[in-house]
Amino acid sequence: MEFQFQSRVVKRFSHLLIIACSLLQFLAGCATLPDTLEIAESDKERVSNKFKKMVADQTRCTCCIDAQATVSFSSIWKKGTLSGYLQAMSPSYLKFMGINPLGQPLAVFVTDGDAFRYVAVPEAADYAGDVHSAAYSKYAPEGFLPEKGFYWLIGRLYPGKIKILDVSRDGDAGGYWLEISYGNKTKSMVLFDEKQEVLLHHIVIDENNKKILNVLYDAYTNGPCPLPGKITVTSLVHNSTMEIRLTDWLSDASFSQKDFTYHSPPDFKRVIVK
Numbered sequence: 001m002e003f004q005f006q007s008r009v010v011k012r013f014s015h016l017l018i019i020a021c022s023l024l025q026f027l028a029g030c031a032t033l034p035d036t037l038e039i040a041e042s043d044k045e046r047v048s049n050k051f052k053k054m055v056a057d058q059t060r061c062t063c064c065i066d067a068q069a070t071v072s073f074s075s076i077w078k079k080g081t082l083s084g085y086l087q088a089m090s091p092s093y094l095k096f097m098g099i100n101p102l103g104q105p106l107a108v109f110v111t112d113g114d115a116f117r118y119v120a121v122p123e124a125a126d127y128a129g130d131v132h133s134a135a136y137s138k139y140a141p142e143g144f145l146p147e148k149g150f151y152w153l154i155g156r157l158y159p160g161k162i163k164i165l166d167v168s169r170d171g172d173a174g175g176y177w178l179e180i181s182y183g184n185k186t187k188s189m190v191l192f193d194e195k196q197e198v199l200l201h202h203i204v205i206d207e208n209n210k211k212i213l214n215v216l217y218d219a220y221t222n223g224p225c226p227l228p229g230k231i232t233v234t235s236l237v238h239n240s241t242m243e244i245r246l247t248d249w250l251s252d253a254s255f256s257q258k259d260f261t262y263h264s265p266p267d268f269k270r271v272i273v274k
Contacts, residue, residue: 033189033203033205033209033211034170034171034172034177034189034191034201034203035170035171035172036168036169036170036171036177037168037169037170037171038168038169039167039168039169039176043167043169044166044167047167047176047178047192047194048164048167048178050192050194050197051164051176051178051192053197054192054197054198055157055162057197057224057225058156058157058225060224060225061154061156061224061225062225062253063089063090063254064087064088064089064090064253064254064255065086065087065088065153065154065227065246065249065253066085066086066087066249066250066253066255067085067086067246067247067248067249067250068083068084068085068086068246068247068248069083069084069085069086069096069244069245069246069247070082070083070244070245070247071083071096071098071242071243071244072242072243072245073240073241073242073243074240074241074242075240075241082098082106082107083098083099084096084097084098084099084105084106084107085097085099086244086246087253087255087259087260088149088150088153088154089150089255089259089260090150090151091113091147091148091149091150091151091158091159092111092112092113092114092146092147092148092149092150093111093112093113093150093255093257093259093260094109094110094111094149094150094153094260095108095109095110095259095260095262096108096109096110104121105121106121106122107119107120107121108121108262108264110260110261110262111131111146111149111260112257112260113131113146113147113148113149114130114131114146114147115128115129115130115131116128116129116130116131116136117262119262119264119268123269124265124267124268124269125268125269125271126264126268126269126270126271127271127273128270128271128272128273129272129273129274130273131146133273133274134274135273135274136273144204144213145158152202152215153231153244154227154228155198155199155202155217155220155226155227155228155231156199157180157188157190157199160182161182161183162180162181162182163180163181163183164178164179164180165179165180165181165187166178166179167179170191175191175192175193175194175200176191176192176194177189177190177191177192178190178192185206185207186204186205186206186207186212187204187205188202188203188204188205189201189202189203189205190202190203196220196226197226198217198220198226198228199217200216200217200218201214201215201216201217202214202215202217214233214234215231215232215233216231216232216233217230217231218230218231218232219245221249227246227249228246229245229246229247230243230244230245230246231243231244231246
C-alpha cells in the first residue's frame with residue numbers, strides 16, 4: 001500500500017532520514033580544491049605504478065566487514081551521536097543497528113544498493129523505498145553511487161576502468177594527489193599515501209570543476225589490506241558534518257544477501273517512500 005505524505009509526516013521523516021543516510025551520505029565538501037605541487041615525470045610514473053598496484057591488490061581484500069560503529073552527525077535539522085554495529089558486504093550491502101546503553105535497538109538501516117529500509121524503533125515506524133527516490137535523493141549526495149557503497153566505506157576505489165589524468169604532490173600534508181577519471185561526467189582527486197598504500201582523501205568533482213563529494217580517511221588498521229577506522233565527511237550543499245568511527249573488527253566476517261534484510265514487528269507503521 002502506498003501512502004501520501006502530509007507535511008507533518010514529511011517533517012518527521014526528514015529528521016529520521018538524517019540518521020539513516022549517515023552510512024551512505026558521503027556529502028559535498030568545501031568549494032576550494034587542494035593546493036598541489038608539480039613533480040617530475042619520473043616521480044609521476046613511480047607514484048602511478050604504486051597506485052595501480054594498490055588498486056589491483058584490493059581485489060584480494062576482504063569482501064565483508066563487521067565492526068562496532070559510532071556515527072556522529074550535525075546539520076541544520078538535527079545533531080547527535082548513535083552507537084551500534086555495522087555490517088557490510090561488497091559491492092553495496094550495508095546494515096547498521098543503533099542501540100541504546102541497555103543494548104536495545106533504536107534504529108535499523110539496511111540497503112542492498114537498490115532499495116533501503118529504515119526502522120525507527122521508538123516511533124514504531126518502518127520506512128522503505130528506492131535509493132533513487134526523490135525523498136532519498138534529497139539527502140543523498142551527488143557523486144555517491146549507492147550500488148558501490150561498500151568501497152566508499154572501506155576507503156577504496158570502486159571497480160571499473162580508470163584513467164590517471166595527472167599526479168602532483170600535496171602542498172600541505174604530504175602524499176600525492178592523483179586525478180582520475182572513470183569516463184563519466186565526474187572526475188576524482190584522491191590523496192594517496194605512498195608508504196601505507198592507502199587513500200587519505202577522496203574528492204569527486206563535477207563537470208563545472210565544483211566539489212560535490214568529500215571524504216577523509218584516518219586511523220587505518222594494520223595488515224595487508226588496511227581499513228579506515230575513522231571516516232570524516234563535510235557537506236557544503238547540506239551544511240552538514242558526519243563522522244563514522246569503527247572499532248573491534250571481526251577478522252573472519254562473512255555474510256550472504258539474506259543477512260542484509262530486516263523485518264520489523266507487525267504492529268509497526270509501514271511507509272513507502274516516494
